[in-house]
Amino acid sequence: MITAVAAEFLKFRRSITARIATTLVVAAGPSMALGMVALARSGAIVGPSQDKFAVALEGSVNEAHLALAGQMLTVVMLIAAGFVAVWIFGREYSDRTVGALYALPVSRATVGWAKLIVCGSWTLAVVSAALVAILAGSWIINADGVTDEVMAAAGQVWIAGALMGLLGVPFGLIAVLTRGYLGGVGAIIAAAAVGQILASLGIGAWIPYVAPAMWVGAGGDAAAVSVGVPHLALALAAGVLASAAAAVAFGRSRLS
Amino acid sequence: MTALTLECQALRKDYGSDHALHGLTLSVRPGEIHAIVGLNGAGKTTLMRAITGMTSLDSGHLAVLGAANPGSDTWRRVGHMVEHPFAYPELTARENLTISTRLHGHEKHDASRLASTWLERFALDRWADRRSRELSLGNRQRLGLAAALCHHPEFVVLDEPSNALDPAGVVILRDAIVEGAAAGAGVLVSSHHLDEVARIAHSISVIHAGHVVGTLAPGGRDLEHAFFTMVHDYDAQQGGTP
Numbered sequence: 001m002i003t004a005v006a007a008e009f010l011k012f013r014r015s016i017t018a019r020i021a022t023t024l025v026v027a028a029g030p031s032m033a034l035g036m037v038a039l040a041r042s043g044a045i046v047g048p049s050q051d052k053f054a055v056a057l058e059g060s061v062n063e064a065h066l067a068l069a070g071q072m073l074t075v076v077m078l079i080a081a082g083f084v085a086v087w088i089f090g091r092e093y094s095d096r097t098v099g100a101l102y103a104l105p106v107s108r109a110t111v112g113w114a115k116l117i118v119c120g121s122w123t124l125a126v127v128s129a130a131l132v133a134i135l136a137g138s139w140i141i142n143a144d145g146v147t148d149e150v151m152a153a154a155g156q157v158w159i160a161g162a163l164m165g166l167l168g169v170p171f172g173l174i175a176v177l178t179r180g181y182l183g184g185v186g187a188i189i190a191a192a193a194v195g196q197i198l199a200s201l202g203i204g205a206w207i208p209y210v211a212p213a214m215w216v217g218a219g220g221d222a223a224a225v226s227v228g229v230p231h232l233a234l235a236l237a238a239g240v241l242a243s244a245a246a247a248v249a250f251g252r253s254r255l256s
Numbered sequence: 257m258t259a260l261t262l263e264c265q266a267l268r269k270d271y272g273s274d275h276a277l278h279g280l281t282l283s284v285r286p287g288e289i290h291a292i293v294g295l296n297g298a299g300k301t302t303l304m305r306a307i308t309g310m311t312s313l314d315s316g317h318l319a320v321l322g323a324a325n326p327g328s329d330t331w332r333r334v335g336h337m338v339e340h341p342f343a344y345p346e347l348t349a350r351e352n353l354t355i356s357t358r359l360h361g362h363e364k365h366d367a368s369r370l371a372s373t374w375l376e377r378f379a380l381d382r383w384a385d386r387r388s389r390e391l392s393l394g395n396r397q398r399l400g401l402a403a404a405l406c407h408h409p410e411f412v413v414l415d416e417p418s419n420a421l422d423p424a425g426v427v428i429l430r431d432a433i434v435e436g437a438a439a440g441a442g443v444l445v446s447s448h449h450l451d452e453v454a455r456i457a458h459s460i461s462v463i464h465a466g467h468v469v470g471t472l473a474p475g476g477r478d479l480e481h482a483f484f485t486m487v488h489d490y491d492a493q494q495g496g497t498p
Contacts, residue, residue, distance in 0.1 A: 003358045007355045007359065010347065010351065010355065011347065014346040096339070097342065097343070097344055099305075099310060099338050099339050099340050100337075100340070100341070100342035100400075100403070102308045102309050102310045102338075103308035103331050103334050103413075104331050104360060105329070105331045105332040105359070105361045106361075107328065254309075254311055254312055255305060255310040256271070256305070256311045
């Protein structure tokens with residue numbers, strides 16, 4: 001298993017997908033949240049555009065920043081982790097190197113689990129790094145200090161981001177079943193679009209791809225309080241099971 | 257009695273109404289270079305895919321190094337290049353070869369040493385630290401062949417290994433195969449180049465319509481004529497071209 005993980009990690013580390021996805025989660029998302037709060041609080045936004053920035057104006061500066069950053073992180077993590085999983089599980093089919101993984105003493109089942117370990121490790125690492133970036137942004141624009149409320153909100157952001165990242169990993173299963181990138185990419189776009197629409201309407205607490213985003217306020221305060229531990233536990237269970245299915249499917253796949 | 261390196265008996269694999277393998281029987285002994293030749297679609301690649309576990313069989317008996325259900329102990333002793341070389345584009349030639357050797361069960365230090373040796377052997381040392389996406393098609397083929405051979409397998413499966421190779425690469429490949437066989441490895445190699453396989457093979461099987469329709473004598477004259485005669489005679493017996 002160690003050899004398989006080392007091989008998968010090296011391939012992933014060298015990929016353009018890893019660099020883009022990591023930058024998107026750790027730098028682009030937190031920077032946008034910071035910029036939107038600063039812009040909204042500067043008074044420069046007037047007229048109908050103010051409605052678009054309403055969430056950045058609610059509560060204290062730190063609360064507004066964390067709320068916005070959390071909502072953005074849930075979207076970004078789903079897309080970024082989805083692309084990472086599709087690349088990790090689908091790349092051998094697309095670049096036709098999959099044949100080299102047969103007839104090895106390290107089984108394809110082991111390689112499948114190694115891929116999952118790399119996906120999961122990357123997800124936890126970047127969501128943690130993103131939270132550090134978000135808190136650094138909070139510290140930069142700090143008006144209220146990093147209070148217990150801010151830390152609690154930060155914990156909520158981390159959980160929601162990690163859950164959405166975990167839910168991105170199952171798109172690797174689509175990549176295995178369709179033997180390439182395109183099927184997985186299509187599924188990511190569909191899930192992100194439908195999930196955001198349902199979350200913004202406050203619908204779908206029991207839908208795994210919607211619950212974490214609703215929980216951090218994507219559908220408003222009323223929808224957020226409708227999401228509890230059972231809904232999040234369902235999202236966690238769905239993510240774990242579907243991610244494991246990706247690893248198992250990779251191990252069992254044949255070329256014909 | 258020495259166990260066979262490869263034993264295939266009455267292998268069948270259908271894709272719908274197409275009989276990719278139609279009762280194919282063939283064996284490879286330790287130290288034997290067994291070439292299989294045939295037209296496109298004859299079943300050569302399907303056979304190699306079945307041997308390496310890439311595809312399942314509908315029926316028949318297949319044993320690799322004596323194992324009907326090969327596990328890690330068996331696959332550790334097998335090297336193959338079927339269809340596409342082990343050449344991840346984002347990794348350097350050295351990294352590709354080191355990973356391949358580690359996946360064949362060698363420790364990190366050992367894998368690194370073997371990678372250096374075989375990069376030199378296939379004249380890839382000049383490009384060792386270039387990413388394989390930057391290599392020419394022929395050098396990627398050399399890299400894949402080095403990956404198939406550098407862990408000193410007891411059974412080697414090579415599908416059209418001389419594709420894209422320049423004359424110097426063909427000589428390197430030929431020497432590596434002959435040396436491996438001399439050390440006791442059984443080699444199954446497919447090729448369209450009859451003259452090339454005639455130089456090194458101990459036995460040549462002609463595959464047509466999913467099974468072995470005859471053998472060619474490696475030292476025989478005008479192998480191309482003999483090959484086409486065998487194929488056409490088979491088709492005539494079957495009442496037309498398949």
